Amino acid sequence: MDIHHEAMDASTAEKRAAEILFGLGFDKQMQAKPTRDFSGGWRMRIALARALFMNPTILLLDEPTNHLDLEACVWLEEKLKNFERILVVISHSQDFLNGVCTNIIHMQNKTLKLYTGNYDQYVQTRSELEENQMKQYKWEQEQIANMKEYIARFGHGSAKLARQAQSKEKTLAKMERGGLAEKVVNDRILVFRFTDVGKLPPPVLQFADVTFGYSPDNLIYKNLDFGVDLDSRVALVGPNGAGKSTLLKLMTGDLSPLDGMVRRHNHLRIAQFHQHLTEKLDLDMPALQYMMREYPGNEEEKMRAAIGKFGLSGKAQVMPMKNLSDGQKARVIFAWLAFRQPQMLLLDEPTNHLDIETIDSLAEALKEWDGGLVLVSHDFRLINQVAQEIWVCENQAVTRWEGDIMDFKQHLKKRAGL
Numbered sequence: 001m002d003i004h005h006e007a008m009d010a011s012t013a014e015k016r017a018a019e020i021l022f023g024l025g026f027d028k029q030m031q032a033k034p035t036r037d038f039s040g041g042w043r044m045r046i047a048l049a050r051a052l053f054m055n056p057t058i059l060l061l062d063e064p065t066n067h068l069d070l071e072a073c074v075w076l077e078e079k080l081k082n083f084e085r086i087l088v089v090i091s092h093s094q095d096f097l098n099g100v101c102t103n104i105i106h107m108q109n110k111t112l113k114l115y116t117g118n119y120d121q122y123v124q125t126r127s128e129l130e131e132n133q134m135k136q137y138k139w140e141q142e143q144i145a146n147m148k149e150y151i152a153r154f155g156h157g158s159a160k161l162a163r164q165a166q167s168k169e170k171t172l173a174k175m176e177r178g179g180l181a182e183k184v185v186n187d188r189i190l191v192f193r194f195t196d197v198g199k200l201p202p203p204v205l206q207f208a209d210v211t212f213g214y215s216p217d218n219l220i221y222k223n224l225d226f227g228v229d230l231d232s233r234v235a236l237v238g239p240n241g242a243g244k245s246t247l248l249k250l251m252t253g254d255l256s257p258l259d260g261m262v263r264r265h266n267h268l269r270i271a272q273f274h275q276h277l278t279e280k281l282d283l284d285m286p287a288l289q290y291m292m293r294e295y296p297g298n299e300e301e302k303m304r305a306a307i308g309k310f311g312l313s314g315k316a317q318v319m320p321m322k323n324l325s326d327g328q329k330a331r332v333i334f335a336w337l338a339f340r341q342p343q344m345l346l347l348d349e350p351t352n353h354l355d356i357e358t359i360d361s362l363a364e365a366l367k368e369w370d371g372g373l374v375l376v377s378h379d380f381r382l383i384n385q386v387a388q389e390i391w392v393c394e395n396q397a398v399t400r401w402e403g404d405i406m407d408f409k410q411h412l413k414k415r416a417g418l
Helices: 003-023 028-032 040-053 070-081 094-100 119-154 159-178 244-252 275-280 287-294 300-308 326-339 356-368 380-386 405-415
Strands: 058-062 086-090 103-108 111-116 205-215 218-228 233-237 259-264 270-273 344-348 372-376 389-394 397-401
Touching (some): 003 040, 040 058, 070 094, 094 119, 103 119, 111 119, 205 244, 218 244, 233 380, 233 405, 244 372, 270 326, 326 356, 356 380, 372 380
Parallel strands (some): 233 372, 344 372
Antiparallel strands (some): 103 111, 205 259
16 A cells, blocks of 8 residues: 555544444443453453454344344444455444345354355245145155065066166166255244233232432433333333333332332232343353243252253253353343243343344244333344334433334434434
8 A cells, every 4th residue: 555545544533433433332431441341241342343443355243233222223234335345344233234234144054054145135045945845755755665665566576677777776766966955944933932921900010200310410211201011012212321221110110219109019020131141151051951940849850841942952051051052041031031031021132142032032932922111222223123112311310212123223223324
């Protein structure tokens, strides 16, 4: 590179760095802070910013949206759409894959299959191909069965029939040499299930004029008034640091308001899922033992079934949990939460260690379940599947968004000038 180019690059470098950091949620003050002062989630963003800043020939991203909020996801999607070089991304966010990808590589049975198009197109093409493959497989198997039966019956009959049997044997051998259609192997679909809980008369959870801040001169919420009932399906959205997780803690009673009241129905069982729950697992202990310790007095079979409901079976139940993948640990947590039979679930970023199929089965389970749900997620598709209301946490308030999550996504794009 000649000196002239380098000088130009150096002059725009700081501007580019600032633009990338800002897109990922770092305001001016944050951009000036040392890296060591940031928590793990923000450090992940710094690593991502660094990778984007280098503008490499090949960019490899493994779950880049995991620690982002909706705003940053929208920004990143737009940024990567226009990435001029090679991008290889692993992600469980279907919405993100749809926005960014032009090809999908499907890994199954130790083989890679390339599809053109985004995620939705891949799903459609794959199901069409599998349907054709299934038809071909059935037809071939029927042919083979008929020929084999003929050979078995007439192979030792009169000369004419025996000759036909031999010709069928040749046809059969030729078919096998040419390669037969394989049976379609479906991805293992997990079915999650939450136990239905019946009804509690509203108001089940009520915020009356609630004000909260970690110190009185730094308020996060002011004068909140709203209720959540057992038929509520709410997604909380808003930038990182706006207090979505704080709001959930006020709901559970982990935090108390500085002013106002949070009233909970006295029979209400709330269960909350969040990232840090896996830290409270005793990793030297198998999942089965852990559940029996947490819920004493239940027989082993019942506990096996409870964990099995969330797709953890056989050996995985009895090996130390430190040998489980992050996704499997997340399933133990879901089993543990579901066993409490909560009437209200508060889910804070439940998808981070789950794969696409598992997220879809979680969505199905939530749709079929009859309890109340408050969800914090950066997965537009999950929100779209399960939420009936979108609440925006911003500027010390919680306001209801008129419209669905895809309208909200457009609004974020406009607001970011994308």
